[in-house]
Amino acid sequence: QVQLVESGGGLVQAGGSLRLSCAASGSIFRIADMSWYRQPPGKQRELVATITPGGSTNYADSVTGRFTISRDNAKNTMYLQMNSLKPEDTADYYCNARVLYPPLNYWGKGTLVTVSS
DSSP states (O other): OEEEEEEOOEEEETTOOEEEEEEEEESGGGEEEEEEEEEOTTSOOEEEEEEOTTOOEEEOTTTTTTEEEEEETTTTEEEEEEOSOOGGGOEEEEEEEEETTTTEEEEOOOEEEEEEO
16 A cells, blocks of 8 residues: 655645645555646546656646756655746646556645736
């Protein structure tokens, strides 16, 4: 089992910044990729960014150049630095951890980010 707890959400004005954290515990040695997803109000959940154990990253086009995903393996924590925030970034943000053997996905409970115009 892997437990994930997000923190760092809140209310920010457009153009501002926030940093989200995802603390992992449990069978963390089994974790492969970690990702941030978000679910805007009334919309489906979407992938924001992914980071591999080696530190390779991928981003959704909508956040490229504004968001940075990182991972501190010593602290078992993943981060999402969000800059130049826009109202359309308003969403519940979820941490995801992918385990290969057996193939499982673990989710945190989410943290709300609200960007005011």
